[in-house]
Amino acid sequence: MSKDLTSKPLFGENFVEHDGYRYYIMKDHDMVNLSELIAYDAIIIEGTSAKLIEERVSNIRKNLNQAFFLIPVFVLKGNFSLPIYVEELIDGSIFSIDQVNLVTPIVHKIHLRNNEVTINTALSYEAQLISKTLTYMYSRELNQLNAQLHPNSGIGFTFPILSVNFEPKEEFRVLEILEIAEKEGVLISEFHDRTHLCSQCHTGFLAYRECCPKCGSANSESQDIIHHFVCGFVGPISDFQNEIDDQLNCPKCTRTLRHIGVDYDKPSVLHECFNCGHKFQDFNVRAKCVTCTFDNDVQQLIGREISNYTMSKKGEMAAINGFTSTSKDIEDIIGTVKLDTYRTMLKYEIERIRQTDGKSNICAIHIANSGQLYSKIGSDMQKSLLKDMVELVRRNIRSSDMITFYDSSTILLSMNDIPLKVGQNIISEICALIEKLLKTNFNDLEVDINYNIKRINFKLSNELQIQQVIKDFYPDV
Amino acid sequence: MFDLDEFIAYIQAVGAAKLFRIFWFFVVFEFFRYVFIDFVVLISWRVKQYYDKDKLNDARAQMEFENPLVSIIVPGKNEGKHLFKLVKSLREQTYQNFELIVVDDGSDDDTPTIGKTLEKNGFIDLFIRNSVRGGKASAANLALRFTKGKFVVHLDADCSYDRDAIEKIILPFYMDEKVGAVGGNVMVRNYRESLVTTLQAIEYYDTISIGRIVSSHLGIYRIISGAFGAFRKDVMDKIEGWDIGPGLDGDITVKVRKIGYDIKFAPDSVCLTSVPNTFKKLSRQRLRWDKSIIRFRVRKHSDVFKPTQNFSLLNFFSFLENITYNIILNIKWYVYVIDMLFNFVSQIKFIFVANIFLYTASNYLKYIFFYPFRPRQNAPFAYFLPYLPLMVFYFGYYLRIVRTIAYIKEYFFKASYKDPWNPIKTSNKAKEIGI
Structure with a gap:
């Protein structure tokens, strides 16, 4: 696609269109739902403060959905400068909406590269973030x-x-x-x-x-220790000071200390704690x-x-x-099969249904706020949580049914030879149990679990049926 | 060649009067002072101890009731290697209400690390590191400045102490409120190491320890060993701590005496120390000690002999006895040798042997007769017996020669100011103002 930088942008209510790309203009007062942004090719944030811009950019970039975090973002600059780290999260700045044609090549380039990267299907949160970082860098x-x-x-x-x-x-x-x-x-x-x-x-x-070192208080005073050569008196400098003048007089022999190295020296420093009275040097x-x-x-x-x-x-x-x-992730969580195996088995099931007119289903369980959840726990806990979840699912389905991870937020199930309604009941019950499990472990977290179940259609490919069952969770799929 | 029969015949032929003429030095000074008077005083001391039994019990009860804080101060340079042993020995003490203050006087070994570690782990209450060496007196004064106890006990890091040593050294303060300082009983730990250490062990065990019991009983005790001494804190504040050395142990004792306090010796409060193990090292130590007699007794504190306002008869006698038996007697011995060489040159070999015989006999006499007065044995009774004849040469010749050299060096050349034991910056200042 060749880009025409001289063409005029078209202005809409909240957007501007240029050269086939639709830019959403995000204003300060916008209570925008991120999922609505999916219809746009880029975002221009028109903020009145750096803080607000930072907040908006962060919300976009921290989203685990690739469609959001990879979207080109530009800032309509006001009379403020952005912190360097915010500059790194955006793709450029313009000073007026009319300049949108200047950033179109950037948007174009990013979209081209975005098309090259693979959809994030990482199993663990760590892998997901590594994948996210790599795809962003590549993009x-x-x-x-x-x-x-x-x-x-x-x-x-x-x-x-x-x-x-x-x-x-x-x-x-x-x-x-x-x-x-x-x-x-x-x-x-x-x-x-x-x-x-x-x-x-x-x-x-x-x-x-x-x-x-004794009581941990920071309330202390330091004093030089003075050694008076003539009489051998040694003590803190305050012992030698008087209230009349700046002279140092020895309290033992009353002589005046005149010359360091000749009359006296300062062999050390001593600190006194005002809290516990302890005297110490270190x-x-x-x-x-x-x-x-x-x-x-x-x-x-x-x-x-x-x-x-x-x-x-x-x-x-x-x-x-x-x-x-990552190598840290679970290679084989007991009770699950790999996604590829699941795909293959689904293919066979589609064939079987074609021949037997059977009634099988494909289901997806999705933890919507998995990013929030996983960021609170380490990979070990995440692993153990996933194990618990699989165990719970396994207990509620038949042993012939398969479980796989689409990614660390989504579990795919097969429910063969049961009516859709029964399957719906089972999956809803499983979701309730998972919700309970998560709430028990993370009582301060609002858990958002969704599910989807679809009857297997022998006219559609296995891959398409997987995409259909998860598409509500991944709008860009 | 020496003929024993001829020697016996000579002794038999000489009459009592002539014997006195020939051995006057031994009879008048050595035997009379160090055997007869000591023995009489020891008996008197034992009798007093018997009558003071109740007083001692009362003192102990009072001390236990009061349970005063004792500040133990350990100044020194490169003593880190001894510190752990020392704190372990102190943790074994029967008296535990003490604070331990260690001052590192510019060590160039691992002492700062060791001291700080021990302080961090609670074995030392206060460890002060002086990066520049100031001398023993300054280190002790620095420790003194931060003491909080009613009594200050000065220790050497390379010594170890009997379990009840701290308790016993504090006790005399409760026997008599005029007591300003108490000296502990220093004994030799390494007495088996070499001939030099064995001879010193006998010296400490026999002469020093007994001598201190006697002088303490007579009220003329004049030196508290730096290795183990206790002081009343208020007295130390009055005399404003230690003055620069060498010889500061004797100096501080004099200072305490001069402001009117008594000094006591606590023979049952025992400290073990390692003494020099070669004659070379011993000579260096004794030269330092003996020079300080001239510097402090003869020079710095000569006012003790003057009838000033602060004149004290006991101090006068204490000094007189010290000077007489150290300096004058030393000179007199040379007079005696010259006397013999001039007047009895033909009999000199008999006189020499007879002197050895007399001194040896007196050593055995002392060793045996003083035995019941020693509160604690340094070694098995029989261990020192074979070495006693050698003490004649050790005392009579070796130490006497060392002492003579020291006196000459100090009296005529003020050699103590050049002693590396003290930093030159302080010695120069001391010399400048004549202290």
């Missing part, structure tokens, strides 16, 4: 993922496209994910800096204080976590290396072909 032709100092980051450094997925309190998981990505060979690291994190909450906003340096208020001994702090990353060739391939799981 934007970014080869580098660099750490940036960021005052609002939970760890002090941000990797914008990856960190945006986390609340500051959970941002330490970014480092874990990057480590996994490096281990998988999709990213190559290069040392950038080092940081220390709270041993309790793993955040990096620490207040370092010199404390009394402070105990403690790091109080501003986030959780835990007072860490510096030795307890978790030292982490901060690196800059380059996407490897393998990473590029993973972006194109999909990054489904």
Whole structure:
């Protein structure tokens, strides 16, 4: 498609169209539902403050749905500058809507590359985020993922496209994910800096204080120790000071100390704690976590290396072909089959139905807010949660039925030789049980579970039937 | 060649008067002072101890009731290797209400690391590291500045202490409120290491320890060993701590005496120390000790002999006895040698042997007769017996020569100011103002 940069844009109520691309213009007051944006090719955020823009961009980029997080985003700049990490999350800025023709080539290029990448079907949350990061980097032709100092980051450094997925309190998981990505060979690291994190909450906003080694109080005073050569008196400088002048007079022999190195020297410094009265020479340096208020001994702090990353060739391939799981993910969760196996078996089932006029169903269970859920737990807990969920599903279906993971948010089931209505009842009951399981484990989290069940149609291909059953969860599919 | 029969015939031929003429030094000074007077005083001390039994019990009860905080201070350089043993020994003490303050006086080994680790783990209450060496007095004064106890106990890091040593050294303060400081009983730990250490062990066990019981009983005890001494904190504040050394142990004792307090020796409060194991090291130590007698007794504290307002008869006698038996007697011995060489040159070999015989006999006498007065044995009774004859040469010749050299060096050349034991910056200042 050739681009005509000189053509005039067409203006609608909330959008502008140029050269075949529809740009949604997101204003301050818009209470926009993200799912509505799917109809647009790019977004122009017209914000009155950097904070609002940051919020809007973050909401788009942290979405796990590829259709959203990969969408080109531009900012209509006002009289403010955007933080660098926000600049990294957008695709450019314009100063007036009329300039939309200037960004059209960018939109075009991004869409071309977006078409090359594979839909995210990662099993674990970690794999999902690695996949997301790789596809975004590929989509934007970014080869580098660099750490940036960021005052609002939970760890002090941000990797914008990856960190945006986390609340500051959970941002330490970014480092874990990057480590996994490096281990998988999709990213190559290069040392950038080092940081220390709270041993309790793993955040990096620490207040370092010199404390009394006995009581931990920071309320102390330091004094030079003076040794008067002539009489051998040694004591804090306050012993030698008087209230009349600046002279130093020895309290033992009353002589005036005139010349350091000749009359006296200062062999050490002593600190006195005003809280417990303890005298000491070496402070105990403690790091109080501003986030959780835990007072860490510096030795307890978790030292982490901060690196800059380059996407490897393998990473590029993973972006194109999909990054489904990490070696940490479950290879075979007991009771499930691999997605490919499921596809094959579905194909056979379609054939069987064609020949026997049977009534089988295909179902999908989807955790809508899985990103929120998984970001709160580590991969081990995630693994165990998925195991529990599979076990629960398995208990409620027949042993001949198959279970597979479409991705870490969606489970696909087969329910063969039962009427659709019965299948609906079973799946609804399973969803209620999963909801109960999640609520028991995460009582502070609103769980959003959806399901879909469809009768297998022997006239349609297996792949199409899978897409149909999940399409409500993945509108761009 | 020496002929024993000829020697016996010579002794028999010489009459009592002539014997006195020839062995006057031994009879008048050595035997009379160190055997006879000591023995009499020891008996008197034992009698007093008997009558003071109730007083001692009352003192102990009062001390237990009051349970005063004792500040143990350990100043020193490169003593890190001894610190763990020391804190372990202190943890075994029967008296536990103490704080431990260690001052590292510019060590250039692992002492700071060891000290800080022990402090962190609660074995030391306060560890102060001075990166620049200031000398023992300054380190002790720094520790003193931060003590909180009613009593201050000064220890050497390389010593170890009997389980009840701290308790026993504090007790005399409750026997008499005029007591300003108490000296502990230092014994030799490494007495089996070499001949030098064995001879020193006998010296500490026999002469020093007994000598201190006697002088303490007479009220003229004049030196509290730096390895183990206790002081009242208020007294230390009055005298404003230690002055620069070497010889600060004796100096501080004099200072306490001069402001009117008594000094006591606690023979049953025992500390074990390692003494120099070669004659070379021993000579260096004794030269330092002996120089300090001139520097402090003769020079710095010569006012003790003057009839000033603060004149004290006991201090006068304490000094007089010290100077007499250390300096004058030392000179007199040379007078005696010259006397013999000039007047009895033909009999000199008999006189020499007879002197050895007399001194050896007196050593055995002391060793056996003083035995019941020793509160604690340093070694099995028989262990030292074969070495006693050697003490004649150790005391009579070796130490006397070392002492003579020290006195000459200090009196004529003020050699103590050049002693590396003290940093040159402080010695220069001390010399400048003549202390």
